[in-house]
Amino acid sequence: MPEVHLLFHQPIADHSFSADRSLLAVSRDTKVELYKRSGSGFTLQDELAGHDKTVTSVDIAPNTGKIVTCSQDRNALVWEPSPTGWKPTLVLLRINRAATHVRWSPDETKFAVGSGARVIAVCYFEGENDWWVSKHIKKPLRSTVFSLAWHPNSVLLAAGSADAHARVFSSFIKGVDQRPEPTVWGERIPFNTVCGEYINSSGGWVHSVAFSPSGNALAFAAHDSSVTVVYPSAPEQPPHAVLSVTTQMLPFVTLCWTREDQLVAAGHDCHPVVFEGSMEGWRLAYSVDDPRKSAGPGVSQESSALNMFRQMDLKGKSSVDDTNLKTIHQNSITILRPYEGGPGNVTKFSSSGVDGRIVVFTVKG
């Protein structure tokens, strides 16, 4: 059974769990709320207030425990625990539009911030000045960057953008990164090298990008309700395969690989679906929390009995309100994240929705 937590009645743009899953960071309006696991639920423990516009993304680094947040106020903040509470450090992003998405690199020395200013700010700590600084990836981005994903080697960075392209960049920063092992994406890769640029046949906004656990494949979800998986062959060569799966559903906005041959996608249809495949082809395998198989509404009525009868009286209805969706999430899902199991063997994943719910789902079989 999925684990459902209704935190509040506001959209959750992004959520992140700490490595031991005891701490949950959730963006809420201009703040980030920190919840502590207590028994089967979560209790509000702390609040990170530092932004003055909507917080768009939050990420907890699994090892260092640092939290990075970014917001429509064009700033990113790195929060570190201190004896007197969480201490924010402002990051010099140098962007003139909203920041949309932020993610720590796997080695946690850098993080990348996508923005509406058609740049990705790759940020790293400069010990000399005791300050987080950024370098910009600019070309050939033509529009807002919606999502970012890191390759396991912490150098390659994928970005999905409103100009309908999914791209793979190098974010190699001298003095911070070790020279990475050659990959299918490239061998010698200075900063801002474009290692791959993909568009699907109908060319919609790319909402989400994700590297497979090995980093040798890239998946992206576009606004044409499709998921596309790219298998590159070698640097500068056309890819082995670009496999698009178009679906009957509304567009997906978030992706999460569970195994090398399986990924989960979710979005405006309010329930996750599982895709399976390999270089030979991909297909939609099954739905998690399938509304067609569910008998009643996905959630129990939140309102009291009094409220229910009042509604029936006001609206002249003889039955309980049927405006609830049959899925657990009552609105679009915003972000999926792995919850349990290591890369390549994820057994549980978490989702956050516009309905203010956090749900932990189990991947079947």
Next chain:
Amino acid sequence: MATINYRLIDIDALDPESAFPAELLTPPCNPIPTFEIQSLATHCRQLLQRGDQETALVAALENVPYGGDEQGKELHLGTVLEILSSIKAVEMSPLLGRLYASPSGTELLDVLTKQVYLYKGMARHNNSTSTPGVSSHATGVSSVSGAREYGVAPGKGDGGGMSVLLSWHEKVVEIAGTGAIVRVMTDRRTV
């Protein structure tokens, strides 16, 4: 000073770096000369005369003139509409089911709904009526009763043509889902 509404100034127009060529967003498609579309139309018409509507429809949908000019696209639209209206209402669902099950099924139905032939066909019907506001509404209503009664031949009047398209639309969405509609709105390749 106060007369300028600064919120309405398109600041991107003042920044040479943010020039945004539309071609970049459009997946590449090869130009298709009109005579090829013409010969496809002839081919489809022959198939129709032999009573093989399904093959004709598949042939028309597989060879979409994304790269054609306006005239060619208009010609192809005519071909597809002719095929659609020659198929009887009871045959629609099974035929669409077979199309959808074929390897490139979603693509075919997308092209059908999608873009195009249904929406473009509807747009054309709307434009050709003399009193757009009123009559488009009227055809929308008449289609409800008209849809099941006949597979209408083209040129039988706008109401009839529209009702055929609407019932096709209903059947396609039943099978290809809302995804097909989303793709119509997303796709930059026009037909």
